[in-house]
Amino acid sequence: MVNTCGFIDKAKEESINTILDQVELKRKGKLDKVYVTGCLSERYKNNLEEEIPEVDAFFGTMELPLLLKKLEADYKAELLGERLLATPSHYAYMKISEGCNRTCAFCAIPLMRGGHISKPVEELVKEAEGLVRKGVKEVMLIAQELTYYGLDNYKKRALPDLLNRLADVKGLEWIRLHYAYPSKFPLEILDVMKQRDNICNYLDMPLQHASDRMLTAMKRQITRKEMEELIAAIREKIPGICLRTSLISGFPGETRADVEELKKFLEVQRFDRVGIFTYSHEEGTTAHHLSDTLSSEEKEQRALEIMEVQQDISYELNQEKVGKVYKTIIDKKEAGRYLGRTEFDSVEVDNEVVIHSAKKLPVGEFVNVKITRAYDYDLEGEVV
């Protein structure tokens, strides 16, 4: 069973290559059937059925009951919320809602995932309690648009309520927030973050760009000035908060001046973490009507240039951590050293703390680590 992604060209390519690998295994007699599900399948089902007929069946994102039927398995509604973890047992992602009501010009996600549907608070609390019983200590709350949570089912922005309820779950030591949309950001979230010790002082807020021309073209419903005011308000409420953002390079019409403006913005704002995607021209999005004139090399080059600015910032911010002690979760042992993360680092996308220790350290547990060296994107330290 191949679970696919289909939101940008690179993800689509990876998904198709994975399907083809499985089809090859089927051809060699090593597999009986190949089923495909997920976003790519939702978006391009008809084309895929034609192009890769060796696949036994394709399913859309809402067709889990059909897929189970095909496998002659029961769809047990009472098991909703039960989880098998694909991650190590001490952390897990928790999806608090599905879909998105925003209309960002470049984004194909609403085409595949539909409108925003929040999961009820009770269901999520139950899910979190179940995860803790399995050994989970850290949850990463994710959604296509985190701050919209509750506007559909509770007719209000209910993320602060949800956070309070999750923070009450005994054994949950870190709750981390990913993918907050900046326009009309509900600042009450930060009050909860401040009051509750187990909500990480960490916020992942994709901004996509900084030039007003680009923000308007991308239909982001926010201006550069408003973003600057929001960042200042966030930092005022939670001093020392770790801010992560992600950006897009090479959106249609992006000029050199826009790139320079974005670089300047990063230099001034000094985000702790930045990720960047090159623009992918997606059918069905409003940006698809614009001319995608920049070559992929140019988009990559711009992304590189922007990340070079961030690399220096990240290096400088990391140097400030040397000599300080951080509560660190041990993720794994690799090549004779331990790899961990602080409250300010999410899984895979952020810094790692490399710990040399002659003593055995417990994977999945917390230790206090004094930072002894810092690099562009990683830290090194010893247990104290």
Ligand code: SF4
């Ligand atoms: S808020 Fe995020 S998921 Fe929703 S349309 Fe914009 S980029 Fe896509």
